[in-house]
Amino acid sequence: MYNALIKGFSGENPIKGFEFYVRMLRANIVPDNLSFPFLVRACAQLEGIDMGIQAHGQIVKHGFENDVYVQNSLVYMYSMCGDIKAANEVFSRMLSPNVVSWTSIIAGFNKIGDVEMARELFDKMPERNLVTWSTMINGYAKNNCFEKAVELFQVLKDKGIKANETVMVSVISSYAHLGAIELGEKAHDYVVKNNLSLNVILGTALVDMYARCGSIEKAIKVFDQMPERDVLSWTALIAGFAMHGYAEKAIWFFSKMVNSGLKPRDITFTSLLSACSHGGLVEKGLELFESMKRDYGIEPRLEHYGCVVDLLGRAGKLAEAEKFVLEMPLKPNAPIWGALLGACRIHRNAEIAERVGNILIPLLPEHSGYYVLLSNIYARTNRWENVETMRQMMKEKGVKKPPGYSLIEVDGKVHNFKMGDKLHPEIEMIERKWDEILRKIRLAGYTGNTSDALFDIDEEEKENALHRHSEKLAIAYGVMRTEAPAPIRIVKNLRVCEDCHTATKLISKVFGRELIVRDRNRFHHFKEGSCSCMDYW
């Protein structure tokens, strides 16, 4: 009777499952080998490793530890709780692990971010099924190895195995992050051709992919086709508008969502506030921030405060933004101060920046971005001695800038450029192309802005730092390999630097090309010499 109840509850209501488990223990009733797996799974769902360990003890005590179902559930439980050591111990003791055991341990390594080990096991296992493939592809996607994820999808296709909705979610999400619209479209075709169902998760992944790849129109089209949408589908679309700076659209869809009867979630407001920030709608943003708690009972989190700091700061209300940070009820974390520092950069305010830097750098001394930001602010306000201090501090603390990279998709292939890249097979041609571009934009008035570049010059990046930015190489490749009127689409992992921004505006004018650059924060649409971000980013 208890066993049946545990089974019944564990899937959809793990807490209830626990309650019955505790009652069973009190009544000295032992779960059997069929109900233990449910119990252990319930522990995993709640990430309640202590309860899981206790259940494990019971399993051993009652001699169920050699049952494959029980063992699999333990591997799963430890994996999901992030205790890969314990998971691996159970797994390696198994006499005849089956495909579920292997898949569970692979999921465990993916969960802790060890995709290499996961892949090793994946390659080694005797037999794989679609869930295994899905686990590995998703593991790559979850750990930001998007290129690896889509490579493995290619292997799957080459083997003639048909992917299902779950696999396609990971694949499409990977293309979204890579900004690879052509490949993303192909994946969409695959979904249609194979009659996969546009369920709410797959649909949301597609909406997100099109939005992130710069085609908000297609994102809306998929959104309209979805038979069912939940709050995350709407949020993906709203986040898409935010990335492009279309604040009014974001707000319009938000009211439509609310009118359709769905309750917004905290992340919906994160996207919405970010939309207001990128679109410069200060008053509206503040109003929405107020209404979060008042109308929807959602307590603002640090992220939301961060958005408001960004909203005020970006609009030039630096004093107000600083006051807001000092008076907020939560303890401001590094990203909050970072948003304020970012605003100081836009509005060249070294005074506030210095105050913020003194708080921020001790708070997160290993984070290179803040040194760079602060240094750039000093450089822009000609405080060179401070720039030198920053450089020294970074050196002393051994802080390195993460390497920047830019992606461009040409003929269904994603090309990844790093700063000063020499690896690309066509690199010589690309460098010649860049020199040609440089000559032409110089004639149009480009002088090269070195203020942001100062910080790029560390030991490894000395030569030509500015003119070897990954973004410039990717743009040169785009100019070389694509024809107008097709836009040149670039995806960057970092924020666009001032110099690249200026250069790209001129390139759009001189070469008559439209360039769509997605950086860490948002989209920049360059056309006829100007950018959709209005130079605030």
Next chain:
DNA sequence: TTAGGGTTAG
């Protein structure tokens, strides 16, 4: 009858 899926400020 055990394993796998979308969203999140700067």
